[in-house]
Amino acid sequence: xxxxxxxxxxxxxxxxxxxxxxxxxxKTVKSDTTGKLKANFTAAADGYxxxxxxxxxxxxAVTTAGxxxxxx
Numbered sequence: 001x002x003x004x005x006x007x008x009x010x011x012x013x014x015x016x017x018x019x020x021x022x023x024x025x026x027k028t029v030k031s032d033t034t035g036k037l038k039a040n041f042t043a044a045a046d047g048y049x050x051x052x053x054x055x056x057x058x059x060x061a062v063t064t065a066g067x068x069x070x071x072x
Contacts, residue, residue, distance in 0.1 A: 005033040011053045013039050016066060018046040023066075025052075043069045 008030040014023040029039045037051060048066030055061030 006031070006035050008032065009035075009053065009056070009059075011037055011051055013041065014050050014052050015043075016048045016050075018048075018068075020047070023048075023050065023052075043071050046071050 012025040013027045016023040050066040
């Protein structure tokens with residue numbers, strides 16, 4: 001592995017319905033060796049989507065801000 005490459009890490013795609021208070025994990029994906037994430041999922045209801053990384057012994061946990069999706 002070159003110095004710029006990273007070990008793939010598990011990251012959770014989470015959803016919170018509009019009007020709800022709790023996020024639920026809908027899919028867990030692994031990052032690529034550059035840290036990029038990709039997931040395909042069809043939203044069926046209005047709500048907020050975010051990524052959550054639980055962290056490791058050397059990297060702190062992080063959660064993105066939720067992005068609202070309006071399903072039409």
